[in-house]
Every structure is written in C-alpha cells, then in structure tokens.
Amino acid sequence: MEQIRVRFAPSPTGYLHIGGARTALFNWFFARKNNGRLILRIEDTDIERLKEDSIDQILDSLKWLGINWDEGPEKGGHFGPYYQSQRQDFYKAAAENLLQSGKAYYCFCSEEELEMERERQRQEGKLFRYNSKCRNLSVEEVQARLAQGLKPVIRIKLSDGRQIIVKDIIRGMVSFNFDQFDDFVIMKSNGLPAYNFACVVDDHAMQISHVIRAEEHLSNTPKQQYLFEALDYEIPEFAHLSMILAPDRSKLSKRHGATSVSEFRDMGCLPEALVNYLTLLGWSPGEGHDEIMTPEQTIQSFSLDRVSRTAAVYDIQKLIWLNGQYITATELEKLAVHALPFLIQESIVSELEAGQNRDYILAVIDAVRERVRTLQELAEACRYFFQDITGYDEKGKEKYFRQENVVDLLSQGKEYLAAVEDFTVENTEKAYRELMAELNIKGAQIIHPTRLALTGRTMSPGLFDVMALLGKKRCMERLEKAIGFIKTYNIENEKA
C-alpha cells in the first residue's frame, strides 16, 4: 500500500458527537503521522433522516477542533464527489456488475411480505433471515415485474456455510460464520445504496488504505469484506475503535449532559483541551510521557497499536481539569480570541468595547485565568472589572463586614491609597503594608474586607493586582460605597 489514505465518514443526521470526534481525530492523527491523506466523506444516503444544517455543523466542529481534511467538502479532490448522494453512478455500476455476474439479484418482496415472513420465523422461535425467495427468479419474471413498474431492491447472494475472518489492527483476527447472515440488501428500492454497499464501493473508489472507525461497525465488517471480495476489490486494513460510554456504562445520549462538540464549546472548553482529552480516551502515549500534549506532539507519537481495546467511560471532571490547564497555559492573545465571545455573550463587555479596550481586557483575562477552568467561569470572574458591584457575597458579609473596626480599617485603607500617585501593584501593596505595620495587624485582617469591598466576592486574583487593574478612581468609589453599606448593614444586624 503506497499511500496511506483514511477517511472519516459522518452521516449528517445531527451534530458531531464526541465519539465521532474521536474517530475523526484518530484518523487525522494516523494520516498526519504517516504522511497520508484524510478524506472526509458525507454519508447522506438516508434521505429520511437527513437534518438540514447538520453538514455545516459537523464541518464547523471539525474545523473548530483543528482537524483539517485533505479531500472532501470545501476541499474537493481527485476522488470526488465526496457526498454519497452524488455518487449514484458508482453504485449503479457496481450493482450492475454484481447482477451481471450473478452475485446479486433483484428482489421484489414487499415490506408486507417480509413482515409476514419475519413473524412466521419468529413463531418458530427463529431469528429472521431473508428466505432468498427471489434468488431464482427467471429473467422473464424479472422483466415482467420491472415492466409492471415494481421497484425492487437488489440483494447480494451469500454463499452458505462460509466463514470470514476479519483482520483488525486493534483486535486481531475476528472470525464470523455466515450462517447468521442472509442475502442482505445492497440497493434500496428508491435507487439509493444501502450503507454496507456504499461504504465498500466508496472505500475502494477513494483508495482508502485503512478503515478506522467505531467498534459498532465491527459486526458489519464481514458483510463488507464479502462485498469487497465479490467485487474483486482489494481489502483495506481495518481498525475498530472501542466505544465511548456514559458514566453509567450505557450508550452516551443527551440525558448524560453534553455529548456534542458544540456543547463543549458553548460550555467554555478550549478546542485543544477537548482534543487532548479525547485523545487520552482510548489512546495512551505510553509510560513516562506527559498526558498534556499538543496535537503536534500527539501526531509525532501516534500509533494504532497503542489504541485501547476497552470501552471508555468519559469523565467530565478530567476534561474540565485539562481545560483549566489549557486556560492558564495558552498564549494570552489566543485565549482572548476564545474568551471574548463569552464576555460579550454575558454582556460583560460590548462588541465595541472588545475592540477598543483590548489591552485592558487582555490584562483582566490574564489576571483571572489561573483560577478558572472554563471560559464561562472566566467570563464570570471578569465581571466586576467591567461592571459595578451590585452586591456582596453573603458569607463574606458575615465574615468580614461584621468585624468591629472594619469601617475604620477600610477608611484608613482608603486614605493610604488616596496618597498613592502611580496606582501600580507594587505601590498599592506598599501603601497597604505600611498601614498594616502602623496598625500592627496581619494582612488578612484588612485584605479580606478590602477584597470584598472591591470585588463583591471572597475570591479574586491577588488583591493588589485587582487594585491596579481597577484603578484608583474605582477603588476609592468602591471602598466608599462599602463603608456606607457596612454602616447600615451593622445597624440592621444590631436591631436583629
């Protein structure tokens, strides 16, 4: 096999799922690692289940994750079209070929007939298998029914008692016995190909060397392999990735919270973090390697034989932790690009401000980033740098605003700060330290109430970073406001 060619073949019936994303990722890693090509093919042969903007959504998610394909939608390529709905000629030709050589046949059985047969077999306690009734229709009979306008399906003729051995890179040799299969449909009565058939025809036409896909397809593989043989195509290598399961080990679904790439994005995940997390779910860099990896690093060390065979339960906690790591480590400008939409959406900054007040925004983000784990949290942590404080943390009030001399403390703090000309981190800290020495108190005694006064919260970046960022004017105002608040607050408390 000269050139490595892999494909990711989503069906546009919804958004991109994390399972699908991981499959796409592994294909991409494998292609890049081996100087191969990643083909994106859209499997849109089920007209009933198509969803309008699903393709765009999937493409967006893929792009957001940083996965770039070499051939496919928006890219083109020599093996197109890349939408199965536009590849009718390929399927027709292949089906015709099978019909000619007697390996496939027209079947006119109606849904109703099939249903009756299914019921009959069920009565006998058997599993339904098509009875191959139309296998031996004569040419005349076929012509006659076609002439009547009947729309047949085309079925592949399966040879009995055969055994097929699928060679899987991840699972080894897997053998299947054919008596469990029946003459399955390769062309539907609406003229469109059935999945297994379209897949084989396209994988061959697109010269796919390795089929890397989810484990749910393993049971389909013998059928496909049979078709490859019937069509006299070379059989590609297979690698079936284990599934990603929900925390209760059941199949992942909406009721398990976020499952689509776009949901993780909206939650405030950084694409690199999601990619890193998904990579670790089913693949490991091996002993002694850091788990935090850029896609480039993963590509360098990626190989299919380190892919796990065990189904993985996804654990959002680790993703969130990883995300926090990325938020602190990502280059500031780049982080801001991802964070800005959250600030805007939360009405913390306006779009206009986002453009004009860039340096300040960057400085604020830099100050809060270390203690947040999602971009949503980051936006929330930025709020009081842009908006007035509307209230004070409940527990904080009890703890810090009820100290007996707190009004005095804050007033003096305010005075000392008032004397600071250049309102920097160093100078504000110096002023406060002097006051502490003067009063002979511990830092915490004045720092906590000040923090609450300035931010409304009990947690924030270092207090003097907050001061410098807020600026003298706002610090003065907030301190004043807090002093006023505390007075009435304590009076009320005494009454109570």
Added chain:
RNA sequence: GGCCCGGUGGUCAAGCGGUCAAGACACGGCCCUUUCAAGGCUGUAACACGGGUUCGAUUCCCGUCCGGGUCACCA
C-alpha cells in the same frame, strides 16, 4: 436470544510469565499563601470469579458472570 468485542483503583490508563502492579483525574491530609486557584509533598484505593498450563500467572487457555456492540430497504 444468536453472533462479535471487551473486563487492572470511582474514572482514564501503563503493564505484554517473575514489578512493592506505574502515572493522571477525582477524593483525604500536610506545606505554601492574601482569598480562590495553581504548585509541592503525602495518603486511601485495582488485576470480575472459577478452573487449568507453568517452578511461577494481572499477563496464556477454558468456563461462568458482567458490560458493550450487532442482527433493517439506518448509518
């Protein structure tokens, strides 16, 4: 139910006949500290079960149990 794949701490996951059975997340403790994070140190916690094979099995084989997948004119 038939067939297929799988089963190492709560989760991810090293391991590939001989290890005190790594590491990460989560959890507990301690340190640091101006809160919260981060960071450092540290602790609790695992080879599903039963038979073999072997001097020796987490590792190889068989069975049981459990989980998942698949059995469509869905992909």
